[in-house]
Amino acid sequence: MLGNAGMSALERRVIAFREAGLDEAAIAVKFRRSPRFIRQVLSIGELRKNLEEGRSGVERADNSPADKMSPRQRVVVKWRERGASYAEIASRLRRSPLYVRRIERLARLRSG
Numbered sequence: 091m092l093g094n095a096g097m098s099a100l101e102r103r104v105i106a107f108r109e110a111g112l113d114e115a116a117i118a119v120k121f122r123r124s125p126r127f128i129r130q131v132l133s134i135g136e137l138r139k140n141l142e143e144g145r146s147g148v149e150r151a152d153n154s155p156a157d158k159m160s161p162r163q164r165v166v167v168k169w170r171e172r173g174a175s176y177a178e179i180a181s182r183l184r185r186s187p188l189y190v191r192r193i194e195r196l197a198r199l200r201s202g
Contacts, residue, residue: 101135133182140165163197170194
């Protein structure tokens with residue numbers, strides 16, 4: 091069952107441990123899972139959190155170019171700006187790299 095910000099209880103707990111300063115290995119020990127599993131939970135939780143923030147309906151006074159993009163487009167652009175490859179983003183979104191390229195291209199067109 092999904093809770094606040096569309097995240098599951100597991101995602102909220104893992105993110106809370108991360109914000110408390112624990113690394114992925116320490117969190118993995120707490121949940122008796124692998125660090126890879128924890129990384130996946132963190133990336134999915136971050137995606138859901140970003141998508142929910144995009145749906146929050148909060149109006150921005152500056153009317154920035156990001157306001158013209160969909161939540162998915164903002165997430166893709168943010169990850170690309172942080173240096174993530176198309177393949178990395180595609181695996182997080184469970185889509186193809188071509189899909190990610192198209193989303194980024196559309197976002198760049200919308201933002202001007």
